[in-house]
Amino acid sequence: MPFHDRADAGRRLAKALLSYKNKAPIVLALPRGGVPVAAEVAHALDAPLDLVLVRKIGVPFHPELAMGAVVDGAAPLIVRNEDVIEAARISEADFASVCTRELAEIQRRRRLYVGERPHPQLKGRVAILIDDGIATGASTRAALRSVRKQGPEMLILAVPVAPSETLRQLQGEADTIVCLESYEEFGAVGFYYSDFRQVSDTEVREILAALQPADSTSAVGR
Template sequence: MPFRDRTEAGHRLAQALLLHRGDEPVVLALPRGGVSIAAEVARALNAPLDLILVRKIGVPQHPELAMGAIVDGADPLVVRNEDVIATAQVSDSTFNAACKQELAEIKRRRTRYVGSRAHPKLQGRTVIVVDDGIATGATTRAALRSIRKQKPGRLILAVPVAPTDSLVELRSEADEIVCLENYESFGAVGFYYSDFHEVSDEEVRSLLAAADAQVPKPAGAL
């Protein structure tokens, strides 16, 4: 296995990102698995850690197959995977119902993880988006597009492992991509970790609290 667990992968990813420490970046994690990785990156870069809440919209009969993704916000951003929608013959009403279901889960997670905690402004900043890996790229693409709307100075995608073709497709969405391992024949993200346990809500809350204690709140925090 390339990685023992998410902590080791995060440490190795952080080493590859050290040149951005002087940029005073903001690190955004895709929960839940991405938070363990991002916490290591934020610690190494002395950067604030926050969440970008994205949910995959799964095909009803095959929920692991992404037909799109949705990102939280005042005007939630939806990304559709038209090829999957057409192949699975998913109607607009079915797709919209799935969107509403995932948006409700996003709101639950925002309340659970974030509450009233301050969020750093992203405009003009170097923003590093971190996950534990990429599968289809649907949730990653949605996250990057949502962040781009906030006008960051530089947008970086950083992951330990990903399919080669997904990285190619995402190059237009980020200014830079840092990926430690990529494979043409991929499978699932968990195949590349010896320990790929499901990260709990409590682990997410604990990692965010530790990050808040480590890094002073940036000027301009909301």
């Protein structure tokens, strides 16, 4: 396996990102799996760590089928899959109902993970979005678009492993993509880790608490 666990992947990813340390970056993790990876990068770059939460908007009678996605942020971003909406004959009221429910779940999870800490100010900053890997890229694309809307000076996508085709499809969504391992034949992200156990909510909270400075407002908005 290329990586022992997420911490190992994070340390290796941090080495590839060290050139950004003097640019005062903000590290953003896709929970839950991206948090241990991003924590190692945030520590190495002496950067604040925050979250970007993405929820699928599923078709009401087929929740696994995504008719869109919603991403948290100071102004939440809603991404619509118009082909699915039309094919499934979803009304605007039904779409809005599911979207509202998923946004409420995002807000609940943000409170669970970071409490009342405000969203980081990304305008004019270097933002580094991190996950433990990419499969289809749908959540990653939605997250990148949400971060882009907040006006960072530079947007970097950094992941340990991803399919080559997905990386090509994401090229226009980030200014720079850093990926340590890419494969034409991919499978699942977990195939590339010796230890890919599930990350718990408690672990996410503990990681964020350990990296949170005493003056959180100044650290996130500096």
